Amino acid sequence: MxxxxxxxxxxxxxxxxxxxxxxxxxxxxxxxxxxxxxxxxxxxxxxxxxxxxxxxxxxxxxxxxxxxxxxxxxxxxxxxxxxxxxxxxxxxxxxxxxxxxxxxxxxxxxxxxxxxxxxxxxxxxxxxxxxxxxxxxxxxxxxxxxxxxxxxxxxxxxxxxxxxxxxxxxxxxxxxxxxxxxxxxxxxxxxxxxxxxxxxxxxxxxxxxxxxxxxxxxxxxxxxxxxxxxxxxxxxSKKSEAVETSELNFLDKFGAVAPFLKNDIRMIWRNVRPKQVLLTAVFFLFYGLFFFTQDTFADKEWVTVFAGIFVTGGFLITFGAYVPSWDSEYYKLMMSQNIPYKQYLESKWLLICLGCVIASILSIPYIYFGIKIYAIILAGGVFNIGLNSFITLYGGALNRIPIQLNVKAKAFENTQGFNLTQFLIGLPKMLFPILVFFIPYYFLGFKAGLIGLAGTGVLGILFKQQLMQFIEKTYQKGKYKTIAAFSEKQ
Incomplete structure (x- = not known):
């Protein structure tokens, strides 16, 4: 047997x-x-x-x-x-x-x-x-x-x-x-x-x-x-539970993408897996304590960039990496509607950016370690919004493993929605900001490295439309493969 x-x-x-x-x-x-x-x-x-x-x-x-x-x-x-x-x-x-x-x-x-x-x-x-x-x-x-x-x-x-x-x-x-x-x-x-x-x-x-x-x-x-x-x-049999409802009217100012934002926030609030991932993102806020309390890294500002990316990018790394797997249970229904991919992707991008902004605000206590440290964290936040957010969305186009929203699993060990391609796509998000900071930092000093890191993020925001168009085409190209993969349960 x-x-x-x-x-x-x-x-x-x-x-x-x-x-x-x-x-x-x-x-x-x-x-x-x-x-x-x-x-x-x-x-x-x-x-x-x-x-x-x-x-x-x-x-x-x-x-x-x-x-x-x-x-x-x-x-x-x-x-x-x-x-x-x-x-x-x-x-x-x-x-x-x-x-x-x-x-x-x-x-x-x-x-x-x-x-x-x-x-x-x-x-x-x-x-x-x-x-x-x-x-x-x-x-x-x-x-x-x-x-x-x-x-x-x-x-x-x-x-x-x-x-x-x-x-x-x-x-x-x-x-x-x-x-x-x-x-x-x-x-x-x-x-x-x-x-x-x-x-x-x-x-x-x-x-x-x-x-x-x-x-x-x-x-x-x-x-x-x-x-x-x-x-x-x-x-x-399924257990019936009372569901809390909220109109979330304050999101209406975002226009056409507001329904998607409301849907994502309700999904996070009502389901087990998104809640676990959100909790994991909160723990990322304390990641900097490992670097900023060590004397070994006191005179190595370029190393602390790694911590700055993690502190402000917790939500981007945990939640953003599983786009569009979060919607796998109803992805086929969404794609059968007259919904432009651009609006769908814009809503995900806005939500990821909102997470980075909130993390940047919550990391204000890091000023205790010095203005330089908090400046690195803010520059890392701008880089996450301006470039890492787009890299994350692009990686989602290659992610075709479904996620069951209400299956309790450890956020650190569950591989639903994760694949080797995602891991390789995630490497530039960790290594590229260090390189962007280190080159001007090595030749011109700390301020030049800071400007290079934040400036790269600003450039990404300025070229947002072009980057979104490229990502949208990638999603469109693999649309039916994604639908077929999401229809299959692991």
Whole structure:
């Protein structure tokens, strides 16, 4: 039965219109996986010797056990934002003589085959080999290694629970927040607790039963939760909710593009995915703190341009990159109406520019780091409006992967609406402004670089009509391919 499930999913993947793009993303992910896998193996193989050399009096396994609790917390956080949970189209299977338990076990089993479950093994297996080589008990090391593997798998299923059930999510967040607060006020000590929890896994063999029982418990919780949701009525029926309405009359002054602007704002307000992306754009406002608080970048203004682009371009990067995928669920209807592409694109451009303007205003507190810093941020905002906005819209013409507006997914890991072409189109948005600033900055100084950056944005605004015409022709050329691709569900 598992082989049949895998065969069906392979057919769905290879027969889709987005096969080549998804394949490109997977190839890129393979290279990233190999890179991080190599780092994990090297760190695992050298950890024992690093501790022995830097802290000769410290027992390496006791030292490691003191910090494993931080690995658990970091692992959960990374999984929550990045791990893509397994999905499966179960509607066709519900009317077939297949036991629900088999489908649920298969779905949960899919989540085991993830990089997030593999990377601890890539670190801890070389470490275990080094321990055995240094005359540690083989049996003790293997018991400890199995315990770590079971804990990692338990974290996998805990992440499944907190993603699918708000009760588990808020309970875990509250527990972690209280623990951090208690540690901060020295009511508890994380390192002491960690060593008492994890070192017995190495020194006392019977403790292997604890990770095994934990894994069985969280797996059964997941199984019961998914099994209860596995019903045809639950899938087919739709929950009706009261929808808040707003006329948004203040947008009428934008003329013909006002209906499109209203539609986009309502879409963001009412749907899950756009809300998540908007929240992500807000976090971009704090990106500059990484650069502006570091002494390393204090005398390198050209490097801070990168931060300026991100601070003011959060909405452009997150929301703008998925144009026109946001409208994929009703794109065919829109294109069947007498709607000029120019008005549609102008509305998207105005919305992106509005996001850049609001971000520039909200970034005023960066004046605390100096007028020069805020001048770079403002120049980056002008560049985003004048050039990056058009590059973003042009990239949208090549984006033909639909987005489901009300599917809850992590904004950092979901690849709906993303493809390798989008990634390549996005590179100039990051690198070109640094080049535009650096060349005059290197030869003529800071003010010349600032004028070059802002001036390029102003030029883009002056040639807006020509740029929009070029982008409109690109959209028109691929119109029917886009409609066909959006009609296919991933």
């Amino acid at each position: 598992v082989a049949k499930f895998l065969h069906l999913e392979w057919k769905q993947f290879t027969r889709s219109s987005y096969f080549a793009k998804s394949l490109g993303i997977k190839i890129l992910m393979i290279f990233l996986f190999l890179y991080f896998a190599a780092i994990a193996v090297i760190l695992g193989g050298s950890f024992f010797y690093i501790v022995k050399k830097s802290m000769p009096e410290q027992e390496p396994m006791l030292f490691l056990s003191s910090y494993l609790i931080f690995w658990v917390l970091a692992d959960l956080a990374i999984r929550f934002f990045w791990q893509q949970l397994p999905v499966m189209n179960i509607k066709p299977l519900m009317v077939l003589p297949i036991k629900k338990s088999k489908v649920v076990h298969y779905l949960l089993g899919k989540s085991v085959f993830s990089f997030f479950n593999l990377y601890p093994i890539l670190f801890f297996v070389p470490l275990a080999g080094v321990l055995i080589f240094n005359n540690y008990s083989i049996f003790d090391v293997l018991i400890w290694l199995l315990s770590i593997v079971f804990i990692s798998l338990s974290l996998n299923f805990i992440n499944f629970l907190i993603n699918k059930n708000n009760t588990y999510f808020y309970s875990l967040i509250a527990f972690i927040a209280l623990s951090i607060a208690a540690n901060h006020f020295q009511l508890i000590n994380f390192e002491t607790i960690s060593s008492r929890l994890f070192y017995p896994l190495f020194s006392q063999q019977w403790t292997l039963a604890i990770p095994i029982l934990l894994l069985v418990a969280v797996y059964m919780l997941n199984y019961n939760f998914v099994f209860k949701q596995f019903s045809l009525d639950g899938v087919v």
